[in-house]
Amino acid sequence: MTDKDYLLLGDARPDDRIHLLLWDTPDENELVRIAHYNNAHRVNYRKNLLQRIHPGESFLALHHNLDIELSAIKSMCSGVSKQIVLLEGLDCLITYLQVTSGSRITLFWKQLEETRKLERLLWILLPQQLAPKNWLPERIKRIPSG
Numbered sequence: 412m413t414d415k416d417y418l419l420l421g422d423a424r425p426d427d428r429i430h431l432l433l434w435d436t437p438d439e440n441e442l443v444r445i446a447h448y449n450n451a452h453r454v455n456y457r458k459n460l461l462q463r464i465h466p467g468e469s470f471l472a473l474h475h476n477l478d479i480e481l482s483a484i485k486s487m488c489s490g491v492s493k494q495i496v497l498l499e500g501l502d503c504l505i506t507y508l509q510v511t512s513g514s515r516i517t518l519f520w521k522q523l524e525e526t527r528k529l530e531r532l533l534w535i536l537l538p539q540q541l542a543p544k545n546w547l548p549e550r551i552k553r554i555p556s557g
Contacts, residue, residue, distance in 0.1 A: 418552065420449040420495050426532045429484075429523055431546065432497070433539045434554040442499075442536075451495035451534070454487045457503055473507055477519055480504060481526065488531040498535045505541045520546075 423430045446453050463483065473480060488496050508516040520543040539553065 418445055418449070418554070420445070420451060420497070420534050420552075421532065423532055423534070423550070423552075427527055427529050428550065429526055429529070429533045429535060431542055431551045432534045432536045432554065433542050433551060434536060435538045435540075435556045437499075437536060437554075442497075446497055449495050449497075450493050451497045452491045452493040452531075453497045453499060455500045456484070456487075456498055457500035459483060459487065460504075473504060473511075477515055477522065481519075481522055484523070484533075485526060485529060488529045488533050491531050493531070495532045495534065498533060501535050502537055502541055505537070509541075524550075 420430075420432070442453070445451070460483075484498065484501070487498060505516070505519075508519055524543070524546055534552075542551065
């Protein structure tokens with residue numbers, strides 16, 4: 412057993428807001444153990460996005476539809492029986508927003524940080540280099556690599 416097995420996600424406050432779990436090299440087996448230990452429901456943003464894409468759409472213009480993406484993230488906490496949701500794969504949206512010309516990454520982070528009244532405690536798993544610089548440290552946990 413590693414220290415990651417004892418990572419408590421349920422003690423985060425406020426519990427109706429989004430928190431960040433920064434981990435550069437997540438290991439699938441350790442993610443399974445953390446989710447099991449915390450009784451967390453794992454959700455993958457990439458898979459959710461693929462399910463929401465209509466076959467006739469030629470382009471994904473996510474930077475023009477931030478409200479839709481924010482609503483989708485919030486809805487991932489709805490209808491879940493477990494008290495904690497661990498969202499994986501959001502790095503694809505954040506990277507997309509960082510490299511898109513005229514991107515709204517700052518607006519996205521601000522809106523994500525201000526999201527309230529989530530039905531479940533939401534942790535977003537991200538690599539440390541993608542984390543916003545201005546989030547409160549109380550809403551961030553870091554898992555060291557190695």
